């Protein structure tokens with residue numbers, strides 16, 4: 453059983469920097485390992501509902517706080533909705 457209070461080390465999905473984080477509080481995003489993109493997002497940046505096959509292979513990747521902050525600023529600037537980003541638990 454994984455203890456969520458134990459610090460973990462992982463690679464930020466966004467900037468690829470290795471960083472330490474608390475699994476219970478870190479921002480995780482779901483990524484399609486086949487494309488390296490968010491499920492449903494194509495390499496051209498188009499977005500459509502992900503297929504069940506895509507959802508079945510999705511993995512969660514941590515994102516460091518700096519990238520979360522940057523993404524939030526970017527989202528506000530572009531008025532992109534943020535529902536695909538979420539915290540587990």
Ligand SMILES: [Zn+2]
Pocket residue numbers: 464465466467468469515516517518519520
């Ligand atoms: Zn980062």
